[in-house]
Amino acid sequence: MMRNGSPGPDGLLEVLDLTVSFNTADGLVEAVRGVSFNLARGQTLGIVGESGSGKSVATQAVVGLARGARTTGRALFEGRDLLALSATELRAVRGRGIAMVFQSPMSSLHPLYPIGWQIVEMIRAHEPVPRARARTRAIELLGHVGIPRPERRVDDYPHQYSGGMLQRAMIAMAISLNPRILVADEPTTALDVTVQAQVLRLLRRLQDEHGTAIIMITHDLGVVAEMAHDVLVMYAGRAMEQAPRRELFRIPSHPYTQGLLRSRPRLDAIGGRLTAIPGQPPSLIAPPRGCPFNARCDRSIELCSAASPALLAVAGDCTEHRSACWLHQSGATT
Amino acid sequence: MSGAPPIRGRGPWELAFERLRQDRAAIASAVTILLAVVVALAAPLVAHLTGHSPIEQFSETGLSPSGIPVGPGREFWLGTDGLGRDLLVRIAYGTRISLLVGVLASALAVLMGAVVGIAAGWHGGAVDTFLSRFMDVVLSLPFLVLALALAALVGPGLGVSIFLIAFFSWASVGRIVRAEARAIREREYVQAARAIGASSARIMFVEMLPVVSATVIVYATLLIPSAIAFEATLSFLGLGVPPPTPTWGNMLFDAMAYYKVAWWLLVFPGAALLGITYAFNVLGDSVRDALDPRYEQTIRSGGGDAE
Amino acid sequence: MTTEVLVQLRDVVKEFPVKSGSMFARRKERLQAVAGVTLDLHRGETLGLVGETGCGKSTLARCVVRLLDLSAGQVLFDGHDISAASHRELAPYRRRMQMVFQDPYGSLNPRRRVGSIIGDPFAIHGIGEASERRRKVQDLMALVGLNPEHYNRFPGDFSGGQRQRIGIARAIALRPELIVCDEPVSALDVSIQAQILNLLAELQVELGLTYLFISHDLSVVRHVSDRVAVMYLGRIAEIAPSEALYERARHPYTRALLSAVPAFEPDERREHAAIVLTGDPPSPVDPPPGCRFHPRCPRARARCTNEEPQLVSRAGDGPEHATACHFPLADGETLADWPASGITA
DSSP: OOOSSSOOTTEEEEEEEEEEEEEETTEEEEEEEEEEEEEETTOEEEEEOOTTSOHHHHHHHHTTOOTTEEEEEEEEETTEEGGGSOHHHHHHHBTTTEEEEOSOHHHHSOTTSOHHHHHHHHHHHHSOOOHHHHHHHHHHHHHHTTOSSHHHHTTOOGGGSOHHHHHHHHHHHHHTTOOSEEEEESTTTTSOHHHHHHHHHHHHHHHHHHOOEEEEEESOHHHHHHHOSEEEEEETTEEEEEEEHHHHHHSOOSHHHHHHHHHSOOTTSOOSOOOOOOSOOOOSBSOOSSOTTGGGOTTOOHHHHHSOOOOEEOSSSOTTOEEOOHHHHSOOOO | OOOOOOOOOOOHHHHHHHHHHTOHHHHHHHHHHHHHHHHHHTHHHHHHHHTOOSSOOOTTTSBOTTSOBOOSOSSSTTOBOTTOOBHHHHHHHHHHHHHHHHHHHHHHHHHHHHHHHHHHHHHOHHHHHHHHHHHHHHHHSOHHHHHHHHHHHHOOOHHHHHHHHHHHHHHHHHHHHHHHHHHHHTSHHHHHHHHHTOOHHHIIIIIIHHHHHHHHHHHHHHHHHHHHHHHHHHHHTTOSSOTTSOOHHHHHHHHHHHTTTOTHHHHHHHHHHHHHHHHHHHHHHHHHHHTOGGGGGSOOTTOOSOO | OOSOEEEEEEEEEEEEEEEESOSSSOEEEEEEEEEEEEEEEETTOEEEEEOOTTSSHHHHHHHHTTSSOOSEEEEEETTEEOTTOOHHHHHHHHTTEEEEOSOTTTSSOTTSOHHHHHTHHHHHTTOSOHHHHHHHHHHHHHHTTOOGGGGGOOGGGSOHHHHHHHHHHHHHTTOOSEEEEESTTTTSOHHHHHHHHHHHHHHHHHHTOEEEEEESOHHHHHHHOSEEEEEETTEEEEEEEHHHHHHSOOSHHHHHHHHHSOOSSTTOOOSSOOOOOOSOOOOTTSOOSSSTTGGGOTTOOHHHHHOOOOOBOOTTOOTTOEEOOSSOOOTTOOGGGSOSOOOOO
16 A cells, blocks of 8 residues: 555555544544545445444545544545645535435435436536536436436426435436545435345446445445445444455454344344343543443453554454454454 | 443533523623613612602703703713603613513513413314414504504503513414424324323423423513513503603603703613613523524434434 | 234224325325234234335334324224224223334433433323332333433433333333334444343343334344234235244245345345345325235236235145235245236336
C-alpha cells in the first residue's frame, strides 16, 4: 500500500486513521476513533456494526456530509485527500466520483418534485447537458434499474412509487454519473425481504456491468454475506475485525464478531437459548479506556481494560485477516 | 444481567430548565419581568416615596400656569399628566393591571383551549366536528364589536377585560392543541394504554396532557404579551378598567391630547408597554426552544439510538 | 404447548374506509387489511405470524386484543365471544391479554416516569395501594432485568433494549395469559435482540404465557415459534408447525419468502437460487381476483385467477399443516421445477 497520495494499483479509496468527533451539549462525542479501510476497484466492502458503531458517520465524514464534525486522518481518492478538500471541491466529487444511497428513500427524495426531475437536476449539476438529453438519460436509467414503463414513471412523484421502486430510483440517481464508488447506507433495512433480495441483486448486477465499487453499510450480517468481498466490523467507533467475507464467516476471530454470529437466530437451526451478548454499547462521550468491547466480552483479560488493541494480522492462512484483540496478540489461546 | 451504565436521570422538564438557564436572552427577559413584578407589588411604596398617590391631582405643582402638564423634574420624576397626577406612580400602579390581566387572561385562555383541544382531538368524530366548528365560530367573531357590546351591557371593568381577552384567545390555542392531540392519539403509548384498559378520561389526563403541556406552556408565555397589549387597547378605547385607576392603555389615551407639548406622557407609558411585551415575547421564544422535543434525542450514555 | 384452545379467530375481517377518486368523483372504498382469517391459538404455545408490508399481520394482532373493532367475524377468548364487546365488557379480558409493541421509542410516554408507566395496569384495575404498587413495580423491573432503583427515571434515559424491557414489564404486570408481541425486536440492535428473545422465552416458562409473535424476520420467528402462519394480503397462505414450514413449505409464497432471506453461511449459496419475485407486494386496496398471490406466482394457472384456494391440508399433510394453494409444492419439488406457462405480471 503506497502512502504517497494514492492507493495501490487496485485500490480506489484508502482511508487512514479516521477519527470523527462532534461537540454536543452533553460533551464531546467520539463517533469514530482511528479507523482505516481500503476499497478496491470493482469490489464491495461491507461495513458491519450496530447503533453507535460509527459506520455511517465514517463514510459520511469521508464525503463531507457529516455536519459539525471534526475529522482527522486521511481519505485518499484518485490522488487527493478528501478530508482536505474544500466544500466546493467535495461537491464535485460527490455524485461523480462517489455517490450515496441512503436508508430511507422516502426522506432522501424531495416529495414535491417528480422523480425524473430530480435525476435530471442531479445530472445537470455535474455535466453541461441539455435538459432533453438529461431526461432521456433519466428514463434510460430508470429502465436500467428495473422500473417498469420508465417513460411513464419518470414524471411520477415519490409518493406514487412503492418502497422498493423508490430505492431503485435512488440507485438510478446515484449511478447516473457513473460514479466509481457507490456508498449504500443501510439501503435495504426498511424494505421487505423479497424486495431486499431484488435490490441486492440489482446492486450486484450494476457492479458486474459497470465495475462500480460498493461500500455496503449494514447491521445485517446476512446482507454482508450476500454482497461483500471484504468485511469490516465496527464497534463503538473502532474497527474490531477485518477480513475477506468467506474468511470472516468461517473463522471469526474477534469475540464481538463471534458473539454477533452466535446470537443471531438462524433459519436452519432450531430454537433453544440464544447466546446473547450481555450489556449494551458504551457511551461515546468520554469512552472508557481500553478495548471498547471489554465490558461485554466473556474472555477479557486485564490488558483489555488498560489499552486498546491495534488492528493486527491474525495467525492463519489468510494474510488479509486482521483483528483488534489482545487475545491474539499476547499469545493467549482463544 | 442488564449491566446498565450509569443513567443520567434528567427528565424532560429538568433538561428543558437547564437549557433555559443557559439561554442569555431568557435570563435577561426573566429579570426584566421580575423587575416589573417587583414594581407592581411595590407600587404603594413608590407612592409613599414620592409622596404622591396615583389619583391625586396636583393642580399647583403638577401643572404649569397655563394648565400644561409638567415635565420630568425633582418633584415629579417622570412628569405629570393632564390632570397633574404623578406619572411615575401611575405607571407603577398600571403595571399591576397589565400583569394581572396579562397573566390571568392568558392562563384562562390556555386552560379553556387545552381542555377543548384535548377533548376534540381524542374523541374525534361528531364531538370533534362540533368543537372544531365552535372554535371556528369564535375565531371569526369581530372582537371590537363584541367588546363594545359587552362593555355597554355589563359595564367596563377588570373582570370583563380578563374574560374578553381570554374569550378571544382560547380558540387558537384550542386548534393547536387539537392537532397535537390527534397526532398523539395514534402514538403507540396511547395504544398501549388502551390495551391495558385505560378509560378515555385517564388517557386524556394521564397520557395526553403531559405531552401537550409543553406546547401549552409555550403558548401561555407567548399569549401574555398579546393579552397585555389587548388590555391596553381595551383601556385605550375606554372599555377596560375605568378611570381614575391608571392603566397603561388609558394613560396612552390621555396622552393623545397632550403629546405635542408633553412628550413624556407618550414615551414613558409606551416604553413600559413595549418593554414588558418584548420581554415576554423573548421569554416565550426561549421557552419554546427549551421545550423542543428534538433536543430529547441527543446522544445519551448507553448508545443504542439511531447511529 | 397444550391442546387447550385459548383464542379462536373465525373469519375475522377488518376493513378501513379509504377515500379515492378525484375531487368530484370521490368514491368511498374499503380496504380489507384482514380478509377472513380463521385461526386457533393453543394455551402455552408460541404462534408466529409472518408476512411482508401490507399483509395485515399487525392489524390482525390488534383485532385479537380488541384495540380495533372487527368488521366481521369472531374473536373468542377462552370460549367467550369478545368480538363486539364494549369497553366496559372488555375490562376483565384486558387483564388476561396484553400487547408488547414494536417501537421502543414510541411505546412509552416520554413525559411519564417509568415506574408510573409500569404501574399503570395496577392503577387502572384498582389493585393494591400506592406503596404496595411501588413494590410490585420494582419486582417487575427486576424480573425483566432492569435496575429497580431506576423507578423514577424517564424513558429517555434508557436504551432501546431497556425500553423494550419496560414495555414487557408493563405487559406482564397483571399476569396475563396471552401476550401479543408485535415485532418486539425488530427495532433493536442484533446484539440486544437475542437478550430480549431470551427474556421472552424465560417469561413464557415462568409465567405460563401464550404468545402470538408477529414479525417480518423469518429467522427470529423460526427460533421462537412452535407453529408459524404466513400471511399474504390479509389472508393466511400457509400454517404449519415450525419445522414443517421451514423444511417443507408448500405454498409458493412461503418458498419465495424463505429463499429471499440472505444466506447466512456464504458457502451454502443455497442450492435453490434465490427465487426473486417480480414486482412489489401489492397494496390491499385492490386485491387481485382468485388467489391473491397469482400475479406474482411462477406456478399460476387459469384456475388461480378465478378461484380462491381454501386453507386446508394438502399433499398428504396432517391437519397441522394447511396451505391455501391450488398447486402446492410436493415433497422434494422446488419452485424452479414448475413448467413456465403461468400467468405472471
